[in-house]
Amino acid sequence: MNAARLPVRGNARTSSRDAAWLAGRGIFAICICLAVVAPFVVSGYTVFQFTRILCIGIAVLSINLLLGYSGQVSIGHSAIFGLGAYTTAILVHRASVPYGLAILAGGALAFAAGFLLGLPALRIRGLYLGLLTLGIAVLFPTIVAHFRGLTGGPFGISIRTPSAPFGIDLGAGKWLYFLSLATLLVFVGGFHGIVRGRIGRALGALRKSEAMAAALGVGLARTKTLIFAISAGMAGIGGGLYQLLIGTATPATYTLTLSLAFLVASVVGGLRSSWGAIAGAAFVVYVPDKTASLGSTAPQLVYAIALAAVIYFLPGGVAALPPRLLGMWRSKRPRHALQLQQRGGE
Amino acid sequence: MTASSFRRPRSLALALLAGVLVVAASSASAATDANPRGISKNQIIIGGSFPFSGPLAAYGALSEGAKAYFSWVNANGGVNGRKIKYVTLDDGYDPSRLASNARSLIEQQSAFLLLDFGGPANAIRDYMQQVNAIQMNMSGLHDEARYTLTRSWWPDIRWEAGIGAAWALKNVSSPKVGLIALNNDLAIDFAAGINRGLGSSKSLFVSTLTVSPAQVDVSSQLNRLRAEGVNTLFLGIGGATVVGALKYIRQTGWKPTIFVYSASLAIRGILDQVGDIENLYSAMWLKDPADPRWAKDAGVNAYKARVAKYASSADPNNIFVENGYAGAVALVAVLKKVKNPTTASVLKAWNTLMPTVNPLLMPNIKLSRGPQGRIVHQYQIVKFTNGSYKPVGNVVTIKG
Numbered sequence: 001m002n003a004a005r006l007p008v009r010g011n012a013r014t015s016s017r018d019a020a021w022l023a024g025r026g027i028f029a030i031c032i033c034l035a036v037v038a039p040f041v042v043s044g045y046t047v048f049q050f051t052r053i054l055c056i057g058i059a060v061l062s063i064n065l066l067l068g069y070s071g072q073v074s075i076g077h078s079a080i081f082g083l084g085a086y087t088t089a090i091l092v093h094r095a096s097v098p099y100g101l102a103i104l105a106g107g108a109l110a111f112a113a114g115f116l117l118g119l120p121a122l123r124i125r126g127l128y129l130g131l132l133t134l135g136i137a138v139l140f141p142t143i144v145a146h147f148r149g150l151t152g153g154p155f156g157i158s159i160r161t162p163s164a165p166f167g168i169d170l171g172a173g174k175w176l177y178f179l180s181l182a183t184l185l186v187f188v189g190g191f192h193g194i195v196r197g198r199i200g201r202a203l204g205a206l207r208k209s210e211a212m213a214a215a216l217g218v219g220l221a222r223t224k225t226l227i228f229a230i231s232a233g234m235a236g237i238g239g240g241l242y243q244l245l246i247g248t249a250t251p252a253t254y255t256l257t258l259s260l261a262f263l264v265a266s267v268v269g270g271l272r273s274s275w276g277a278i279a280g281a282a283f284v285v286y287v288p289d290k291t292a293s294l295g296s297t298a299p300q301l302v303y304a305i306a307l308a309a310v311i312y313f314l315p316g317g318v319a320a321l322p323p324r325l326l327g328m329w330r331s332k333r334p335r336h337a338l339q340l341q342q343r344g345g346e
Numbered sequence: 347m348t349a350s351s352f353r354r355p356r357s358l359a360l361a362l363l364a365g366v367l368v369v370a371a372s373s374a375s376a377a378t379d380a381n382p383r384g385i386s387k388n389q390i391i392i393g394g395s396f397p398f399s400g401p402l403a404a405y406g407a408l409s410e411g412a413k414a415y416f417s418w419v420n421a422n423g424g425v426n427g428r429k430i431k432y433v434t435l436d437d438g439y440d441p442s443r444l445a446s447n448a449r450s451l452i453e454q455q456s457a458f459l460l461l462d463f464g465g466p467a468n469a470i471r472d473y474m475q476q477v478n479a480i481q482m483n484m485s486g487l488h489d490e491a492r493y494t495l496t497r498s499w500w501p502d503i504r505w506e507a508g509i510g511a512a513w514a515l516k517n518v519s520s521p522k523v524g525l526i527a528l529n530n531d532l533a534i535d536f537a538a539g540i541n542r543g544l545g546s547s548k549s550l551f552v553s554t555l556t557v558s559p560a561q562v563d564v565s566s567q568l569n570r571l572r573a574e575g576v577n578t579l580f581l582g583i584g585g586a587t588v589v590g591a592l593k594y595i596r597q598t599g600w601k602p603t604i605f606v607y608s609a610s611l612a613i614r615g616i617l618d619q620v621g622d623i624e625n626l627y628s629a630m631w632l633k634d635p636a637d638p639r640w641a642k643d644a645g646v647n648a649y650k651a652r653v654a655k656y657a658s659s660a661d662p663n664n665i666f667v668e669n670g671y672a673g674a675v676a677l678v679a680v681l682k683k684v685k686n687p688t689t690a691s692v693l694k695a696w697n698t699l700m701p702t703v704n705p706l707l708m709p710n711i712k713l714s715r716g717p718q719g720r721i722v723h724q725y726q727i728v729k730f731t732n733g734s735y736k737p738v739g740n741v742v743t744i745k746g
Binding site for chain 1 (some may be wrong): 435440441443445456473606
């Protein structure tokens with residue numbers, strides 16, 4: 001065989017990967033620019049909706065970390081989201097705590113709650129863990145309504161959307177949008193840091209086989225409870241931001257229905273994808289509004305159809321679509337010229 | 347999964363966020379009296395956010411009734427020459443969707459005022475103050491001092507409960523009062539009203555049991571109250587639950603004096619499923635369109651004809667349809683008093699409303715400015731007998 005005529009496949013693949021990486025970075029930069037400019041060109045209502053997507057996206061991202069990477073089922077994230085929201089509302093309204101600190105406190109309390117929830121998860125899993133967390137989601141509104149002196153009971157607690165600090169000339173709605181966007185980006189970075197790091201490798205082993213993971217030295221208890229706590233902390237902070245957006249927290253806001261919406265968003269968007277979390281959040285924010293005119297049960301019907309379609313045709317969620325389309329496109333591309341030459345020589 | 351495949355999805359994440367971008371109208375600013383939002387020479391825009399889906403979808407019928415009346419008004423010259431454009435959105439009884447709908451209706455539809463069901467409507471009171479827009483709850487408690495732009499159509503639940511309790515104190519032998527109510531503001535208001543009505547005899551109020559809106563079977567709560575010796579029962583629960591509760595009471599042979607929250611009571615859909623039941627009372631302010639007593643009533647018949655013409659999918663015998671229609675009648679009566687509507691002038695007209703006939707209110711009950719900014723503050727105690735409500739005593743007026 002003539003060495004000079006050997007195909008240089010390795011170089012072709014590397015340059016193709018670099019090009020894709022650069023393209024990805026370019027798209028990322030463009031998207032950041034668009035996300036920054038968006039609030040200044042759309043209506044206040046659209047900014048409100050975008051901020052809802054960001055806050056719910058944080059919660060869905062937390063579910064992706066918990067369910068998508070550690071395999072732990074939680075149907076109780078509405079309660080954790082609500083815990084963060086109510087903590088923020090109570091601290092701001094009753095103790096005049098600055099909202100930033102109040103949100104962090106809500107996240108910390110949610111982290112602790114997630115740690116406590118992670119303890120039963122050591123012994124139960126799958127359906128039973130789901131049922132346990134479902135019970136928490138069902139109980140949360142009742143508990144909140146019961147402690148009326150603290151939570152305002154059925155009337156809830158109202159706090160105003162804060163203005164931008166340091167006299168920055170930015171409306172309250174836009175300020176909260178940017179705060180939520182920055183928080184989501186931080187969490188997306190953290191998400192990727194976790195799943196690509198040591199913890200992510202441990203979660204991968206856990207997901208495949210707990211016995212194997214233990215044999216490899218993965219601390220099951222530590223890893224599972226830590227992930228539950230981190231997931232809960234994220235959701236709690238998302239809840240605090242959501243509280244600032246909605247203004248009034250009532251028990252009717254943080255119900256089991258919200259937990260189910262988070263799960264639908266996670267599955268539809270992509271259980272293990274950060275951008276899928278945003279896509280899923282946009283889905284659950286816009287579907288009820290856009291389909292309500294079709295009938296009183298239209299939103300639920302659309303949720304059900306979307307879930308079935310995703311599970312059957314696109315198990316990785318919407319996040320799996322671009323790689324699949326890219327793969328299909330690549331498979332149709334003409335072969336590399338050198339490869340053609342190589343075939344001709346043979 | 348390789349590093350490069352991580353990078354592409356992450357960048358596409360924000361592409362998706364950007365992909366949702368829609369260039370829309372200008373952002374909301376507070377309406378001013380010089381330039382009122384939603385008012386033009388020919389049109390008034392009214393927004394409506396109601397639960398058309400979800401567990402409380404039955405209350406979406408309120409909006410259907412309002413829509414029928416607005417359509418009739420438009421067909422008969424409008425309000426001082428202005429046609430009403432009524433735009434509705436579904437909130438599914440979810441406060442966050444209501445918050446979104448309010449912004450959409452005010453900022454995108456330029457609504458002059460907003461109608462909503464109540465309950466989660468507390469979530470938007472601050473926003474409505476910020477944009478200087480009137481919010482009219484069909485139901486719901488409001489804090490008139492703090493939220494000066496919020497008004498309610500339904501009278502205060504506490505008044506109704508208080509009137510019932512005061513009547514029971516006089517007319518029931520050795521009353522022992524118990525309450526089953528939804529675990530929200532309904533239970534709190536009902537209990538507060540009962541205590542107020544009993545006055546110094548509060549000790550006769552022995553038990554309050556709450557249930558979630560989704561709970562249909564309250565037999566265990568009924569058994570518990572019966573075991574406690576309750577002989578005067580207040581029910582502040584939803585429609586389907588009322589049916590089950592009344593049937594169970596009859597089946598078990600228990601014969602308490604029963605007061606049912608007027609907004610949960612209807613001949614069509616509730617009492618027609620229960621059949622005969624003894625000692626059933628309520629404090630009503632609105633005529634029940636399915637009551638044979640009003641078969642020849644001009645106001646009720648006009649309402650039914652207009653619903654049949656302008657909201658043909660709505661059932662005119664549905665009391666919620668009639669309730670929403672009557673609320674629209676009241677709102678239009680206020681709007682007609684103002685030649686050039688602004689937030690301030692409409693509120694002033696509401697706040698100074700003199701006794702006005704509304705054909706769907708019970709006899710001798712009129713709209714007028716009352717406590718808490720409410721324009722309905724009179725009740726007629728009725729007893730359900732042989733398929734109809736019979737008045738008991740005189741109309742009671744709440745003064746404060």
